[in-house]
Amino acid sequence: MSNIIVAKFGGSSLADSGQFQKVKAIIRADERRRFVVPSAPGKRNKEDEKITDLLYKCHDYVKNNEPIDGVFDIIAERYMGIVKELPINFDIKAHLDIVRKRISEGASADYTASRGEYLNGLILASYLGFDFVDAKDVIFFNEDGQLDSEKTQEVMSAELSKVKNAVIPGFYGSLPNGEIKTFSRGGSDITGAIVARGIGADLYENWTDVSGFLMADPRIVDEPKIIEKITYKELRELAYMGATVLHEDSVFPVRQAKIPINIRNTNSPADAGTLIVSEIEKGDNKGAITGVAGKKNFTVITIEKNLMNSEIGFGRKLLEIFEKYNVSFEHMPSGIDTLCVIAADGQLNGNLKCILDEINCVCKPDNVYVQRDLALIATVGRGMASVRGTAAKLCTALAEDDINIRMIDQGSSEMNIIIGVESCDFEKSIRAIYNKFVK
Numbered sequence: 427m428s429n430i431i432v433a434k435f436g437g438s439s440l441a442d443s444g445q446f447q448k449v450k451a452i453i454r455a456d457e458r459r460r461f462v463v464p465s466a467p468g469k470r471n472k473e474d475e476k477i478t479d480l481l482y483k484c485h486d487y488v489k490n491n492e493p494i495d496g497v498f499d500i501i502a503e504r505y506m507g508i509v510k511e512l513p514i515n516f517d518i519k520a521h522l523d524i525v526r527k528r529i530s531e532g533a534s535a536d537y538t539a540s541r542g543e544y545l546n547g548l549i550l551a552s553y554l555g556f557d558f559v560d561a562k563d564v565i566f567f568n569e570d571g572q573l574d575s576e577k578t579q580e581v582m583s584a585e586l587s588k589v590k591n592a593v594i595p596g597f598y599g600s601l602p603n604g605e606i607k608t609f610s611r612g613g614s615d616i617t618g619a620i621v622a623r624g625i626g627a628d629l630y631e632n633w634t635d636v637s638g639f640l641m642a643d644p645r646i647v648d649e650p651k652i653i654e655k656i657t658y659k660e661l662r663e664l665a666y667m668g669a670t671v672l673h674e675d676s677v678f679p680v681r682q683a684k685i686p687i688n689i690r691n692t693n694s695p696a697d698a699g700t701l702i703v704s705e706i707e708k709g710d711n712k713g714a715i716t717g718v719a720g721k722k723n724f725t726v727i728t729i730e731k732n733l734m735n736s737e738i739g740f741g742r743k744l745l746e747i748f749e750k751y752n753v754s755f756e757h758m759p760s761g762i763d764t765l766c767v768i769a770a771d772g773q774l775n776g777n778l779k780c781i782l783d784e785i786n787c788v789c790k791p792d793n794v795y796v797q798r799d800l801a802l803i804a805t806v807g808r809g810m811a812s813v814r815g816t817a818a819k820l821c822t823a824l825a826e827d828d829i830n831i832r833m834i835d836q837g838s839s840e841m842n843i844i845i846g847v848e849s850c851d852f853e854k855s856i857r858a859i860y861n862k863f864v865k
């Protein structure tokens with residue numbers, strides 16, 4: 427046992443000086459919390475803007491040859507306000523000036539966005555009296571932008587073992603040429619997991635603004651129940667399908683090392699939160715679901731062709747077209763003479779017309795239809811496996827609320843049933859499933 431806890435604090439936990447004080451009290455309460463990963467300041471209220479969003483805005487302004495001063499002043503005031511209200515003597519203005527200059531001179535989007543975490547990390551390190559370890563020196567990507575896990579593990583482990591306590595800003599690392607590269611949005615969760623693995627922590631705490639992983643999105647279902655324990659596998663399914671409390675990729679580094687993740691609430695630190703582990707002993711949860719999550723904005727491309735089933739290589743030819751346009755597809759339900767490809771609108775990236783033209787030219791189908799505005803919903807639970815009637819219960823829940831199911835897909839693990847519904851039925855469907863299985 428290393429007796430080390432890595433604590434990641436999300437943007438909501440570090441949105442203002444009052445939140446910084448809560449974070450310090452949490453760190454002080456347990457001396458095993460030696461490594462801290464902060465996000466950039468998040469929203470202080472519903473109408474507020476995240477610093478990361480403001481930084482991306484600055485980058486867009488520079489691209490359009492517009493001055494950034496108006497937006498950057500808001501960013502600078504947020505940081506200066508935090509420093510002013512904390513008992514520290516830290517010259518954040520000097521750092522802000524450097525960042526403002528580099529962004530104005532056309533720094534990359536990744537550099538620009540990463541400064542949210544960088545500046546917050548500097549302030550937090552000063553406030554906690556911890557060393558500051560720049561993520562660019564311990565997290566590495568290779569040339570094609572993938573995380574270089576081996577190098578990261580080697581350097582992170584060596585560097586962190588030299589210090590007693592440290593703050594490592596979340597969300598970014600560096601490319602082989604030294605340039606800054608960020609993870610995708612919400613990626614500070616991944617940094618926390620990488621740091622936990624790097625130092626061989628006993629526990630990765632992920633502090634946010636809810637008292638754990640909830641069985642459904644609290645913005646859709648009123649006061650959903652908290653999941654006390656969940657497996658990495660279930661969590662990944664739910665996180666991937668829109669339960670944004672934890673980035674879906676943050677599971678990999680800790681799962682390998684069997685480091686549990688504990689989701690906790692900075693605003694209610696006495697709550698136990700949710701524990702994410704590799705396996706949970708079989709209990710009496712047969713038929714129960716662990717959670718439900720979903721995402722909107724998918725497109726279905728349906729291809730019809732007589733005798734498609736006997737045309738060897740049809741699927742390959744079709745998928746090569748998606749590969750050519752760099753589209754990662756989500757699902758591919760099929761019938762005898764039909765095949766549907768479901769992809770997120772963001773993946774299609776304005777290439778839909780070219781993809782359709784190529785399908786017509788290469789696959790020579792009888793018909794191709796496009797349906798937009800599909801939402802996908804995942805109902806996940808290790809308790810669902812081998813329990814008869816689960817899919818029927820799910821379909822009944824939706825039928826009772828007059829919701830049409832456009833697609834249904836069950837993974838072979840029987841741990842996850844995905845349904846597709848019209849986007850306008852999205853929230854209603856989540857509530858119907860939650861009410862049927864949980865209430």
Ligand SMILES: Nc1ncnc2c1ncn2[C@@H]1O[C@H](COP(=O)(O)OP(=O)(O)O)[C@@H](O)[C@H]1O
Nearest residue numbers: 436437438468634635639640642643669670671
């Ligand atoms: N299943 C879920 N459980 C908990 N929170 C969820 C879930 N689905 C969506 N959320 C939302 O995720 C938010 C926390 O994630 P995020 O805003 O990224 O926090 P942070 O700023 O701490 O990283 C919650 O406030 C909640 O609105």
Ligand SMILES: N[C@@H](CC(=O)OP(=O)(O)O)C(=O)O
Nearest residue numbers: 436437465478611612613614
């Ligand atoms: N600040 C980044 C990274 C991040 O993880 O933030 P948060 O922990 O507040 O979700 C973002 O907004 O994407």
